[in-house]
Amino acid sequence: MRRHLETALQLLGPVVVVVAVGAVSTTASPANKIYFLNALVYVAMVVAIYVFVGNSGVLSFGQMSFVAVGAFAAGVVTVPLVSKKGVLTDLFPLLRDHTIGNIWSLLLAAALGGLFAFIVGLPLMRLSGLAAGIATFALLEITHNILQQWTKIGPGATTLSLVPETTGALQATLGAIVAIAAAFLYQRSRLGRQLRATREDPAAARGIGIHIHRQRLWAFTLSGAMAGFAGALFVHLLGSITTEQVYLELTFLTLAMLVFGGIGSLWGAVVGALVISGLDSFLGQAEQGVDLGFTLDLPTGTRLVFLAAIMALVLILRPSGLTGGREFSLPVPKRRARSGPGSRPRPAESP
Amino acid sequence: MIASLGFQTVTDAVALGAIYALMAVGIGLVFGVLRLVNFAYGQLIMAGAYTLAFTSSWPAGGSIALCVGVVVTLSLLMELFVFRPLRNQSQAVMLVTTFAIAFLLQAVAQIVDLRNDQLGEVVFSWITTLNQSITIGGVDIRKVTIVAVVVAIVALLLITLLLNKTTIGLHTRAAASDFRTARLLGVRANRVITFAVVLSGVLAAAVAVLFVAGTDPGPLVTPDFALRQTIVVLVGVVVGGIDRLWTATLGGFAIGFASGIINALLPTENSVYLPSVLFGLVIVVLLLRPAGLFAWGRRGQVERV
Numbered sequence: 001m002r003r004h005l006e007t008a009l010q011l012l013g014p015v016v017v018v019v020a021v022g023a024v025s026t027t028a029s030p031a032n033k034i035y036f037l038n039a040l041v042y043v044a045m046v047v048a049i050y051v052f053v054g055n056s057g058v059l060s061f062g063q064m065s066f067v068a069v070g071a072f073a074a075g076v077v078t079v080p081l082v083s084k085k086g087v088l089t090d091l092f093p094l095l096r097d098h099t100i101g102n103i104w105s106l107l108l109a110a111a112l113g114g115l116f117a118f119i120v121g122l123p124l125m126r127l128s129g130l131a132a133g134i135a136t137f138a139l140l141e142i143t144h145n146i147l148q149q150w151t152k153i154g155p156g157a158t159t160l161s162l163v164p165e166t167t168g169a170l171q172a173t174l175g176a177i178v179a180i181a182a183a184f185l186y187q188r189s190r191l192g193r194q195l196r197a198t199r200e201d202p203a204a205a206r207g208i209g210i211h212i213h214r215q216r217l218w219a220f221t222l223s224g225a226m227a228g229f230a231g232a233l234f235v236h237l238l239g240s241i242t243t244e245q246v247y248l249e250l251t252f253l254t255l256a257m258l259v260f261g262g263i264g265s266l267w268g269a270v271v272g273a274l275v276i277s278g279l280d281s282f283l284g285q286a287e288q289g290v291d292l293g294f295t296l297d298l299p300t301g302t303r304l305v306f307l308a309a310i311m312a313l314v315l316i317l318r319p320s321g322l323t324g325g326r327e328f329s330l331p332v333p334k335r336r337a338r339s340g341p342g343s344r345p346r347p348a349e350s351p
Numbered sequence: 352m353i354a355s356l357g358f359q360t361v362t363d364a365v366a367l368g369a370i371y372a373l374m375a376v377g378i379g380l381v382f383g384v385l386r387l388v389n390f391a392y393g394q395l396i397m398a399g400a401y402t403l404a405f406t407s408s409w410p411a412g413g414s415i416a417l418c419v420g421v422v423v424t425l426s427l428l429m430e431l432f433v434f435r436p437l438r439n440q441s442q443a444v445m446l447v448t449t450f451a452i453a454f455l456l457q458a459v460a461q462i463v464d465l466r467n468d469q470l471g472e473v474v475f476s477w478i479t480t481l482n483q484s485i486t487i488g489g490v491d492i493r494k495v496t497i498v499a500v501v502v503a504i505v506a507l508l509l510i511t512l513l514l515n516k517t518t519i520g521l522h523t524r525a526a527a528s529d530f531r532t533a534r535l536l537g538v539r540a541n542r543v544i545t546f547a548v549v550l551s552g553v554l555a556a557a558v559a560v561l562f563v564a565g566t567d568p569g570p571l572v573t574p575d576f577a578l579r580q581t582i583v584v585l586v587g588v589v590v591g592g593i594d595r596l597w598t599a600t601l602g603g604f605a606i607g608f609a610s611g612i613i614n615a616l617l618p619t620e621n622s623v624y625l626p627s628v629l630f631g632l633v634i635v636v637l638l639l640r641p642a643g644l645f646a647w648g649r650r651g652q653v654e655r656v
Contacts, residue, residue, distance in 0.1 A: 059443050123638055130388070130442070131641040134589040137582075138630035138637075145626040248582075252450045259447040301465055304458035312451035316436045319444045 006329060011184045013328025014270040015177055018043060021274065022173030032281075033169070034237075039277035040172035041233045043270055044179040045250075046257045048226035050269035051183050052219045053258065055192060057199035058128055060220075061251055062120075062136030063227050065143035068246040069116055070109035070228030071235040072147055072154045075163045078105045078236075083162045090151035102166040106175075106232045113228020114221050121220040125213055128202075140251065148243040161240035167233050175233045179226055183266050186222055195219050256311055262321030267328040275322065280307055357615075359492075364611025366496040368604040369503035370561050374584040375603025376510060377551035377558070379596045382588075383527030384547045385434055386442065390449040392555060393581030394456035395422050395429075397574065399559025401460060404572045419556040426552035430544065453578075460574035495564045506557060507600070510550065514596075519546050527596070583610070590636050592643020601645045606633075 018040060025036030049063045079088065081099045088096060100108070124135050148157050167175070186192045195215040198205040202212060235241050253276070261272020282290075283306050289297040298306070314322065374392065381389050399422040406414040433452055437445050485492060514520035519542070525533040526543045534540055562577060584603050591602015609632070614625050636644050 053443075059446070124634070127637060127641055130589050130593060131637050133446075134586050135634050135637045138586065138633040141630040142627045142634075145624060145630075149623045252454070256447055256450055259444060263443060299462075301458070301462040304461065305455060308451050308455035308458055312433065312448055312455060315444060315448040315451060316433060319437065319440045319448075 007188070009329060010267070010327040011181065014180050014267055017270060017274065018176045018180065019173060022169050022176075025169045025172075035277070035281035035284075037167060037169065037172040037237055039274055039281075040176045041167065041230060041237055042254065042257065042273040042277050043176040044230035044233055045227065046254050046261075046269045046273040047176075047179040047183050047266065048223050048230050049254055049258055050263075050266060051186060051226060052216075052223035053255075054263050054265070054269065055187055055195045055199065056216050056219055058216065059130075059133040060136040061133060061255070062124075062139040062143075063223060064246055064251040064254070065140045066113040066117055066224040066227035067231035067234065067250070068143055068147055068243065070113045070231030071241055071246055072160065072231075072243075073112050073228070074105040074109040074232030075160045075235040075241060076154055077108060078102065078164055078166075079160075079162050080164070087162065088155060088160075090156075091154075092152050095153070102164065102171075102236065105236075106229060109232035110225045110229040113231065114225030116228075117224020118217070118221040121217045121224070125216040125220055140247070144243055144247050157243070159240050159242045160235075163235050163239050163241070165236060165239040167237035172233065172237065175229070179230065180266065180270065182222070182226060183269075186219070187266065191215060191218050260311055260314060260321055262323035262325040264320075264325030265323055265327045268321050268323040268325060271323055272321065276307070276311070279310060283307055360611065360615040362492055362496055364608045364615075366499045366565075367611050368607035369500045370558055370565075371580070371584050371587060371607030372600050372604040373503050373506055373554050373558050373561075374581065375588045375591070375600045376507065376596065377554035378585065378588050378603075379593065379599030380523075380547045380551045380554075381434075382593055382599070383596060384523060384530065384544050385438065385445075386530075387434060387437070387445045388442070388449070388585065388593075389429075389551075390446060390581070390585070391429065391453040391456060392551070393577045394453045394460075395426055395552065395555040396559045396562065396577040396581070397460060397572075398422055398425055398456065399556045400563050400572045400576045401463065403559060403563050415556075415560055418559060419553060422556040422559065423549055423552035426548050426555065427545070430548040434544070434548070457574045457578075464574055493565075495561070499561050499565060502557060502561060506554065513550070519543070523547055583607075586630075586633055590633055590644055592646035594643065594646065598643050598645040602643065605644065 021036055021040055025033050025040075028036060045067060048067075049060070052058070052063065053060055076088065076091070076095055077098070077100050079099065081097070084091075084096060084099065120139055124132070124139065127135050147154055150156065154160065187196070194205070194210045195218070197208075198210055198212045198215055206212060231246065234246070238245075254273075257272040257276045258269055259272070260276060261270070262268025280303070283298065283303040286296045286298045287300055287303050289295055318324070374396075378389060378392055381387060381392075399418045402418040402421045403414055406417055409417075429452065433448060434445075437448055485494060512520075514524055522533065522538045522543050523546055525536070526538055526540070530540070533543075558577070562580075563572070583606055587602040587604075587606030588599045589602070591600070591605060592598030593602075606629075610625065610629055613628055613632075614622060617625060617628065640646070
């Protein structure tokens with residue numbers, strides 16, 4: 001019973017936090033609302049990255065490729081037909097002459113992200129360590145380059161605008177919950193546990209018959225689909241996007257969020273995304289002057305300095321991240337500590 | 352094929368490769384002793400470039416000396432406050448922390464940049480002379496190209512000598528091949544690491560000078576100065592084989608040289624796809640030789656799953 005409760009809490013904790021952020025966003029002023037919604041979309045993104053990086057222990061800089069593909073796919077297919085013919089003239093006729101709804105675009109983005117990840121993952125997932133990091137980074141470069149130059153599939157180097165802004169409080173919250181639930185179900189599934197075993201000890205995992213390449217490929221594909229989905233949420237939040245927005249800076253930011261929160265747990269991914277987004281918004285406000293009993297007014301441009309310094313400081317002082325790679329749990333009641341030797345506490349859930 | 356490209360392209364590619372090789376040595380040295388990929392290396396170069404820009408009215412020697420001083424100090428600070436607490440952490444944590452440091456330095460530079468918006472148009476008298484071209488065998492070569500190649504070769508020779516003929520060099524090589532055993536045999540960890548960090552800082556300063564001198568017309572010093580190049584070199588270093596200094600260096604050279612050559616080979620209308628071709632090649636090489644293009648022998652065995 002207790003065990004089931006703990007398990008349920010691991011899912012409920014992050015979900016409740018996300019719902020709370022979504023609820024607060026509806027009470028915020030329109031100008032501030034975007035900060036909350038952005039944080040929720042970042043949660044979806046970081047959780048997507050976590051599904052592969054956290055569970056497999058293989059560093060990937062390439063997940064932003066799938067976010068980019070999802071964002072541009074969802075963007076291009078939802079621009080209203082009237083404006084599309086005028087702006088995106090170079091598109092393939094199929095893309096130019098059709099427009100689909102919001103939900104379909106989210107699904108399409110997820111499907112494309114997953115498909116793309118599966119295809120490139122087939123060869124790339126053979127690699128591990130630094131080689132994997134660099135190869136996935138090369139993938140990001142290629143994706144960015146093609147999206148930026150090939151005007152038959154998108155806007156090229158110009159801004160894709162006039163995308164319907166359908167990611168409101170509801171869609172952002174639900175999107176983040178879907179991402180969290182998918183990650184949770186995956187990491188508790190047979191596949192997820194096999195992959196985690198390969199992370200802890202590849203040789204032993206192989207010894208008990210786990211196919212490392214196959215397990216990594218599944219996670220990479222799922223992560224790609226979730227990243228595509230997050231990209232679609234992102235483009236529907238912003239209403240316009242350029243290829244630069246889903247490239248290096250966001251790659252580093254989201255990876256930093258993941259490591260900051262704790263790379264080994266779903267809770268860490270959620271906490272990292274929310275804390276860094278919150279900090280970023282707060283510092284942005286502080287540059288304009290914010291009242292905290294005293295007036296905090298930071299000089300322009302110091303936001304990034306503080307943000308980077310805090311990130312570095314936490315990583316140096318607490319390298320396992322804020323959550324230490326543990327899942328969400330409530331403080332353990334005393335009753336348990338007193339129990340006799342017969343009921344030794346279960347070994348901790350895999351981090 | 353290369354002959355048809357013309358001497359001009361090849362010299363430019365060699366010069367770019369030479370500078371990249373220097374950066375590769377700087378990154379590879381630190382990786383050797385710390386197993387840490389220093390993403391903030393580009394920001395060291397950026398800091399050097401800013402120092403040069405602020406002292407552009409000084410004589411070249413003083414300006415360069417200060418640049419070396421600033422960059423080396425900065426890398427020592429980085430060692431003390433960032434690398435040292437992170438020793439023995441996982442590679443992901445170390446790498447992401449250096450991202451954060453890179454962000455930090457870039458953000459500081461942004462503020463400096465905002466306060467001095469005329470920095471972009473700095474003119475260095477000594478650079479103008481370097482940018483003049485001389486003619487060899489009917490081909491125009493800018494003096495700075497020759498300087499870059501010469502500096503790179505001299506620096507590489509000096510480092511080879513330093514690593515092979517001095518005690519501290521021997522210690523460094525020992526530490527790079529097996530840090531724990533080296534310590535057991537009496538190699539002092541902090542000294543070796545400081546040595547590697549200082550050396551890599553000096554190289555960063557040299558690269559800063561070469562980049563600033565090589566920009567034509569005047570150098571444009573921005574907060575993301577050398578960021579792009581650092582990323583490319585990091586890729587090259589891993590492609591070449593990061594486990595050994597000389598394979599890392601060759602990797603740095605190779606990626607600089609290759610980008611110069613591919614750029615010339617691509618038809619003009621397709622030249623925008625240079626990154627795709629280059630990084631596609633990177634993926635292919637990594638898949639075929641994951642331990643590194645130049646890593647032969649027993650070190651060449653990196654597991655593929």
